[in-house]
Amino acid sequence: MLSRMRCWAGVRRPLTALLSNGSAPSGNQSLTRSRELILSVLSTVPSPREARKFIDSVSGHETLRSQREFEERQAQLAIEQASGVSALVPGEFLHPHTEAQAPMRTLAALVCVDSLETHGVGKLLAQMQRIGVAPIVIVAANGDHLSAVARTHVLADAVEREGGRARPICGGVFGSDVCSEPITAAIADGQIPVVAPLAVDEAQRLVVLDTRSVTALARALAALERAGSMSVARLILLGSESGIAAGGELQRLVNLEEDYVRLEESCGQTGALQLMRTCLGILAPTAVGIVASVHADPSLVLKGLISERPTAVPQYKKPDSHPVVARVLDGVPNYQPISGHAKEAPLIQPSQFTLLRHGFRIQRHTSLDTCDLSRLRSLLESSFQRKLDMAYFERLRNVGIQVIVAGEYQGAVIVTHEKTSGQYLPYLDKFAVLPEVQGTGMADILWDELRVACPSCMWRSRNDNGVNRWYFDRSHGHKRSPVGVGTRWVFFWYQSQTGERVLTPSDVCEGVDVAQRIPPSFL
Structure with missing residues (x-):
């Protein structure tokens, strides 16, 4: 909660300024409209990151994130001024720790x-x-x-x-x-x-x-x-x-x-x-x-x-398709708690609009033999900014896999079938998107494809991974590894919404143990 409050502190003032654009409220009607708008925006913004992105886009500016970028743009400005070319207004590129005003769009x-x-x-x-x-x-x-x-x-x-x-x-x-x-x-x-x-x-x-x-x-x-x-x-x-x-x-x-x-x-x-x-x-x-x-x-x-994403997912239903109020522990429906107290999960109403993207063609593979391994490796290394251990592909050949590729290897999901005492465990091993296609809806498209391919799934993420907020929004539950025991992981899972594969408490515990032992993929 504290970290979320800190995140919102960075968008609170620009959001207030944005909502105060236009004439000042005059009379009860204007005041009511302003309050409705503020409450509407605050109730619909799902995360501080998305709020910041939206505020930057409507304000016509963006934060310069690195000293190197700042210096490069200052050098570009100096060259334009020296050559007599119509240059950008001095002061548009400020110190990287301040908000740099870009040309208005x-x-x-x-x-x-x-x-x-x-x-x-x-x-x-x-x-x-x-x-x-x-x-x-x-x-x-x-x-x-x-x-x-x-x-x-x-x-x-x-x-x-x-x-x-x-x-x-x-x-x-x-x-x-x-x-x-x-x-x-x-x-x-x-x-x-x-x-x-x-x-x-x-x-x-x-x-x-x-x-x-x-x-x-x-x-x-x-x-x-x-x-x-x-x-x-x-x-x-x-x-x-x-x-x-x-x-x-x-x-x-x-x-x-x-x-x-x-x-x-x-x-x-x-x-x-x-x-x-x-x-x-x-x-x-x-x-x-x-x-x-x-x-x-x-x-x-x-x-x-x-x-830029739908508002809700369909409500959880039993196999007979009748809506139920699910019992949850960390968001996992239909089993008694491992520890602590269960709570009633609210029914999530379906979204009331359709969001569309021009999107990407999808390829689906169940074997590495049909994949372009060179392009897949390049995608993984570009997405994670690390060198892939080639033993990783050997491990994939020894387990069942599902590989979902978007576009021309611009994004991919790799799911492995990890052995457990019962059925195999669908494990989200890699979720990769090239930096240059961010903002095109690639992540949401891949996630929807994943949900269709794997009605239930588990995965792990480092405790300090900046993507965890995105995972929390899309998971039904999570468990953190104990302090002082190797790498600090957060283990996530989501449930089937059709009853096709409902994870039991033992499935969750065994899945966490299996995920804990999976070897690293990068050097």
């Missing part, structure tokens, strides 16, 4: 509203504006041009009623090319551009565009991003459905490169799916898609916008 979200409902959407857009995100809104085609103009003004008015500032734009954007000037001018004036999907045809008549207008706008915004003036981090589709569903099951996270064909055949929202695939392929690889209902709680959409 607008953090934007392209929002497509496909519904006549405006109240909840107006509140969401106003809150996005208050936390430093610039929504660029396009009203989906629905009816004739008069209807499109009316809906644009109605939505802009809904934003204004919620304390935001909006500008309806009913022309001048779409033509033979997209003119982004009306949009950037509105953002520069502190207003949310609400764009009607209207264009003038060759006969000088107003015509209503279909979803191609969203695609065309995404291309124009991607060009602004390449020019360095804007970062389009989110694509949000707000309609009548609460996300993408397949077979009656809401999809929490969609890896479009891997899941598109399957979902296209089984879901009823192929239009939203196709639009997401096209636009996320146009925007930067770090862009995130969100499909939600216009009736969704705005705080849920804000959570996806800030954290």
Whole structure:
């Protein structure tokens, strides 16, 4: 708890400053809106790290993390000044222990509203504006041009009623090319551009565009991003459905490169799916898609916008599929405690939106013979920044394995089948992601693939590993090794949610003992 409080101390002041942007509260209504927004943000930010990342992105600056980087950038500035080239403003690169102000880039979200409902959407857009995100809104085609103009003004008015500032734009954007000037001018004036999907045809008549207008706008915004003036981090589709569903099951996270064909055949929202695939392929690889209902709680959409991951996992169920309240010890369902007292675990409700990534293709291997060992070794060494002991691959050949590879060996999960007195133990031996693909959702994509391949699993991590916070969020339980007994480990596990393999107390104890004895993989 103390360490978490210290982490939050580093984001408290910038968060307060961020939320205080705009005019000061005037009257009870403004005060209520400010309190709602602060409570909404505080209740949805899952970790200090994600809060800091979001604050940095909307503030247009980042912390320089090393003296070497600081010196290199100062040298670059000096060269530009000496050569007479238009240089960055002196003072942008400060001491590495201070926050260095980088050139401002607008953090934007392209929002497509496909519904006549405006109240909840107006509140969401106003809150996005208050936390430093610039929504660029396009009203989906629905009816004739008069209807499109009316809906644009109605939505802009809904934003204004919620304390935001909006500008309806009913022309001048779409033509033979997209003119982004009306949009950037509105953002520069502190207003949310609400764009009607209207264009003038060759006969000088107003015509209503279909979803191609969203695609065309995404291309124009991607060009602004390449020019360095804007970062389009989110694509949000707000309609009548609460996300993408397949077979009656809401999809929490969609890896479009891997899941598109399957979902296209089984879901009823192929239009939203196709639009997401096209636009996320146009925007930067770090862009995130969100499909939600216009009736969704705005705080849920804000959570996806800030954290870049789904809000919850499906609740634990018995094999008969009836929901239960699980008995837990350190989060492990359905067995009597090893020690201490059990507590009632709350039912975790399914998330109410779908988060989508352009993603990566997935390869699955059950033998090293089908893996590219050279690339796998390079991935592991780059990810862990250490030299791999070649005896590691020999050990893998003597146990059952599952290897999940993402993309062109840009990420991988290695699970070994460790021998126990009963069934084998699925053990997460390696979870590796290349540094250059961080921010693309690679870790979440691999984790979802792992959960499908291994409904229950255990793993270990050094006590001082900075990734442990991420593991704590995704595990059902943990146990720390005793002080003074070799390496300080934290042993984690998660449980099957379908009853396929429920770990017993003896499974957990034996698994910890097995994991303790696994030899090191790096020199």
